[in-house]
Amino acid sequence: MNSETAILDTGTREAIDIDRSKGDFSYPESHKFDAGCGLSAATVDYICDVKEDPDWLREFRHKALKTFEAKPMPTHWATKDLECIDFDVIRYYLSDGVKPTRSWDEVPDDVKETFERLGIPEQERAFLAGVEAQYDSETAYSNVKEELEKDGVIFVNSTEGLHEHEEIFRPWFGKVIPTGDNKFSALNSAVFSGGSFIYVPKGVKVRHPLQAYFRINSENFGQFERTLIICDEGSEMTYMEGCTAPKFETTTLHSAVVELVAMKDAKLQYITVQNWSSNVFNLVTKRGIAHENAEVRWIDCNIGSRLTMKYPGVVMKGRKARGEVISIALANSGQHQDTGAKMIHAADETTSNVVSKSISVGEGRSTYRGMVHIPKHLKGCRNNTECDALLINSSSRTDTYPAITVRGNQHSTQHEASVSQVSEEMLFYMQQRGLSEGEAMSLAVNGFVNDLVREFPMEYSVELKRLIELEMEGSVG
């Protein structure tokens, strides 16, 4: 087979294509609140002033800024591409000055149109439990169904969360991911704005997934959202986060921090579909704490961005807690998907599972980094890790770097990884059944990730399959 030949025929391409240009637009900037470029103590003060932060938070942000400045880039293990980030040309805060709104009518017209083109039409509200859609730093639209409010579920942006619900917010804020966890969590702690705060009270099972769409819409503007989700004892909820971003000429930084807390017997599932445009640095810190018999699941799909570094983690703090990471990564030319999982076992009989599948297309590079830690004094912990990689072209690249530390008593861990490509026989078989080479390849790749795609809610899995087909276009070789 030859990497240069065999492109999809026009009919097929039209059949599987989605209109990507819908994501490629941006509106003139008219920001009432703009912190300017670069980062200093003054920037942090400016953000605090605009957001009317309490004093403890101002102090927290300043401390975080010092940590950020002190910490070196993790380039001794990570890619050198990180050095291309110029922190001085990034805008760390801007807000269109619009207060979060409840009803659709209050949303400004151009923002409305953005969402319209993103595919969140008004009608969808009917069956979406609540939409928390982020436009730049501030939440522009927020709607929690009445029944959720009746149950006492809090679903607001993080600023509102810390102002209105400080008694729930503050005890967990920055506790799952301490400021000094890494350079980028420190950066986020210093300048965060936006993101969600969710609290599900004891025993409440949220039937529909809660959703938020994030969007970056200003050149050189980094988005630093901060999400904190707390599921109280025996509650259940699923949160979905999806991203698209318009294309810009210079690089954009996205550095979020997401903290999840699952109290005793709670179940918390966090689903991400990341499709930033290919100039975005996506450096995200995500971690959950699972208390006794609780479950935290990360379902993560990375298709876009220039460089993604994301290793969702679960700290299993209570007996019989469970942690799971399911991840799909697709790296096309010019992209590096550096993803993985961290499983910290901190109590007896905890179990964790990591399943990762990556596809490298063209000159794309995908990396799996894993960490499984089982300390000495525990017993009966189990971990299973599987990572499979698929290489499409001869210039594609894939790496796997797990680290597993096990001490002691009746634990078992297993790690498996395999790297393969779509076999010529398989393609030949499908072709003689009347599929073009491109279709056959698309089908094979979708088959490779199929068992994971099924973990996503229906509308996401359909979208995901189409995105994968689109990325595979013209890549056959």
Place this chain on the structure above:
Amino acid sequence: MEAVLERVSVLEQAPERLEDSPAWFNESRQAGWTRFNELPMPSRRDEQWRFARLGQLNFEGVGFPQHEPPAGHRGAAGLEKRAARFGFINDTLNEEEQDLPDGVVCLPLDRALAEHPDLVQKHFMKAETELGSAKFAALHRAHVSSGMFIYIPDNVQVSAPIEVFHWLSGDHIITFPHTLVVTGTNAEVTVVDYFQSDTTALDAWAIAMNDLVAGPGSTLNYLVLQDLCDQARMIQVNNTRVSRDATAKAFILNSGAAWVRQESLSRLEGENAHSNMLSVSIARDGQEYDQRTFQHHVSPRSYSDLLYKNTLYDDSRTVFSGLILVDEGAHYTDAYQTCRNLLMSETAEATSMPGLEINADQVKCSHGSTSAMIADDEIFYLCTRGIRPYIARQLVAQGFSVEAIARLREPALEELVVSFAAREFDRISERLVA
């Protein structure tokens, strides 16, 4: 003042000029010394020393052996059928015996340098040390004076193994054992390196290097049996280069020493090159085995397979970090890597970092790592057969190690390794009984 000789630390002593050695060798020693001083000590931030106990890299008071070593040491009995046998005490030759085919060069390094300077120069320390110990490899280059040079010419097969014994004697001493094996086209050889010591060799160090160069179509087997005393420490750097159609097999057994760092690099340079990397480590007390491996596929259609098995007792610790790198264009590579840890106590700790970097397609690569204790069911089953629990556990542990040993596929060598492993298991059993 008493005439006590203050020993100069090995870190401060520049290499002396060796009058009998060729000029290039003396230059190489000087270059090694310069490089050693340029390179920094490994630090926490070095990915290649992740999880390593850097505190073990303590050379305080460690110097060159001052006294003539006592004669007569050799340690293990070794093999009955052998082609040659060499013994060194603290890098000084004390035993020599050989019955080798014509054309084979099998000499202590200093004599090889005198008799075949060009041949040695062509192969001596040609590979970069890529897995973290470059500084110590440079120290080795600066101070190496003895060791073995083994050259098997084209189409010569040495049927029986060549044995080399390295004995460490005295405390606070450092040695630099060196083994260089080169096989010509279609040649064949097996070399066994033994590392042993006095039982009281407190803070004795060995910084060993072994370079294996397997020529086209040749077969090169190399075994390391490491059974140093519990106070000794060792850094061992291996570089293996495998040409087309050649097969290299390297086996490491660890049962002794306080701390061992082993770096094994296999570079597959031709089509149909095969590399087998095997290791069995039996760790007890506070022993620590830190093993780093690298399977580098440069050429398409080459094959490598790695199997490391660790059995951990007491508070022991093992670190395994392995990487398979498939270069661009190295299509149709088959590369496998497996590390299995059997935890025999609640306080032992096993860390595995199996890695893959694939830059080509049409490859078959996999890696796997497991860590677990023996299941209660297995012990229960053996107990129902009238076997006492502690014996049952030992049987399972021995069976676990045998999988890697059996891959040697050479009864005499398997028997030798099994006898070493069995002795270690017996030591542990005795203690359990007492």
